[in-house]
Amino acid sequence: MNEREGTFCLVLHSHLPWLAHHGSWPVGEEWLYQAWAHSYLPVVDLLRRFADEGRRDVLTLGVTPVLAAQLDDPYSLRAFHDWLGHWRLRAEHAATLWPGDPLLSDLAAAEHRTAMGALDEFEGRWRHGFSPILRSLVDSDVVELLGGPLTHPFQPLLDERVRSFALSGGLSDTALRTGRRPEGIWAPECGYAPGMERGYADAGVRRFLVDGPSLRGDTSAARMVGESDVVAFGRDLEVTYRVWSPKAGYPGHAAYRDFHTWAHEVGLKPSRVTGKHIEPADKAPYDPALAADTLRLHVKDFVDTVVTRLRELRAQHGREALVVAAYDTELFGHWWHEGPAWLEGVLRALPEAGVRVTTLRGAVEAGHVAGPVELPASSWGSGKDWRVWDGEQVADMVAANAELQRRLLAVDVAGQGRDAVADQLVTEALLALSSDWAFMVTKDSAADYARRRASEHTARFDELVRLRAAGDPNATARAAAFGALARPFGHLDARGLGGNA
Structure with missing residues (x-):
């Protein structure tokens, strides 16, 4: 032809x-x-x-x-x-x-x-x-x-600081694995x-x-x-x-x-x-x-x-x-x-x-x-809007995620060196914010599993925040235990969330 x-x-x-x-x-x-x-x-x-x-x-x-x-x-x-x-x-x-x-x-x-x-x-x-x-x-x-972004969060519902951290970290992760930083997402x-x-x-x-x-x-x-x-x-x-x-x-x-x-x-x-x-x-x-x-x-x-x-x-x-x-x-x-x-x-x-x-x-x-x-607020989900991730069925999860982000951004992650506890608590927060959990609940696809996963990661985050704030000597061990279950990104540096990495 x-x-x-x-x-x-x-x-x-x-x-x-x-x-x-x-x-x-x-x-x-x-x-x-x-x-x-x-x-x-x-x-x-x-x-x-x-x-x-x-x-x-x-x-x-x-x-x-x-x-x-x-x-x-x-x-x-x-x-x-x-x-x-x-x-x-x-x-x-x-x-x-x-x-x-x-x-x-x-x-x-x-x-x-x-x-x-x-x-x-x-x-x-x-x-x-x-x-x-x-x-x-x-x-x-x-x-x-x-x-x-690192853990596939629904970005429109993220605080801009969390959104930027997750995206920058995700692009860096791909560059580490492939030698090239993607220009497209x-x-x-x-x-x-x-x-x-x-x-x-x-x-x-x-x-x-x-x-x-x-x-x-x-x-x-x-x-x-x-x-x-x-x-x-x-x-x-x-x-x-x-x-x-x-x-x-x-x-x-x-x-x-x-x-x-x-x-x-x-x-x-x-x-x-x-x-x-x-x-x-x-x-x-x-x-x-x-x-x-x-x-x-x-x-x-x-x-x-x-x-x-x-x-x-x-x-x-x-x-x-x-x-x-x-x-x-x-x-x-x-x-x-x-x-x-x-x-x-x-x-x-x-x-x-x-x-x-x-x-x-x-x-x-x-x-x-x-x-x-000029693009409108949108997604590829039902209705082509945000209802799957921001609808009535997941209103409690949306509120919990907003509160989780507030607590995350209140954590002092500044420091002169890496902090394994801070790195893990940030990881747990990002895992809790995965878009998959709300999708599974809205679509009634293993909804109990999805709710449990979001709650588990949020609870781990809160435990580490509490132990770290109290200077508890068990904080490092608990962070290591949680990391053995979920530590996808060894390069994740919590200081980047505060702009100090």
Whole structure:
């Protein structure tokens, strides 16, 4: 094709809250290890193969500091290795339970091969953690890396001093792990409040994501924000929702592997979706061949959707247009079993259809920037406002977080040297402020776990503040005990919160 259709940017947001040492099943470490095995391993493998082929600027990859810390943590690495071994054993056991059913027998064999492959991949490439792998992807320019605040807090609800500390610390953490300080971020939950771009500019952030309605639906180009030189990219919902729509998105197709139905005796998922209103016991066995046929149709449908959208935008604006589709990385593999194969299919097919595939940085370099816009208070959550994190269901948590920040900023963190107790109490406060807890409560997804986690970290913070203020000799030991459970950021220096680091 002689004339390019336009530009497409795929953005993946990789994030889980701190889960190590905080429960296992059904919420806790199991969540981390499933996402690691079924999303992070295959997505990284895909990106490495693209890099080996010499492809550059394939996609924009967000990795939150708190997730990167877990994927580097020695405890998590050991525990995940054990988990992979148990996965292999579960698959072996499944083969003995399902010998008379060809589909289920083949599924058990395929599961065993996948588990063995994951073990080999982990032992060969991941044994020293995620950072060496991530650095290689960044250095090869196969991805543009996005950073973010330390523990993924909902930034509009933060005091400006806490917001600045969390963001600066998060960008520094990514620089330590990869050798490069990101120029772009995935703002947690795409949360934005007017004026935040000034803090971004001060931190060296040049681009960030908002949801499409924040740009009043005109996502055909990035926009300068206010009077700053910071650029906002909007998620194109017409394209994005072809995949990520709860009512009609691809992952809910009857042929795909069902996420919610388990064979609990072996811990595997043996069914296909079959139908939206089919009881788990009545669902049909998963058929990989049927899923593969469906996947090819969905790759073609998505490519056609992107091309059609780009042509419509060109006709509307009289220039080559941009489409940004953004998703949680965990959708691909963990939630949607066939997702990694779909990703590969789309990223190979789009250039063949005449679409430039690049990163957010590449889109700026290609000139897809229009000028300035005043953004409203917004997020990518329900209603595209703040209701998920600031609504009636979590009003008590919002009030508790505001009070927590008040107490945090009242702590005297000044000093001539590092203070392990102060560092840990700041860490506990930031963990309590994670956006995940309010999201889980509002969405009624493990709400009890979320409330407990927020309360636990707040209680640890208060205990350390009390012990430190009293000069109690047990303060250091208690800080070390809490740090053994949650100390994601060894470089975190509490003095930075008071501007004294």
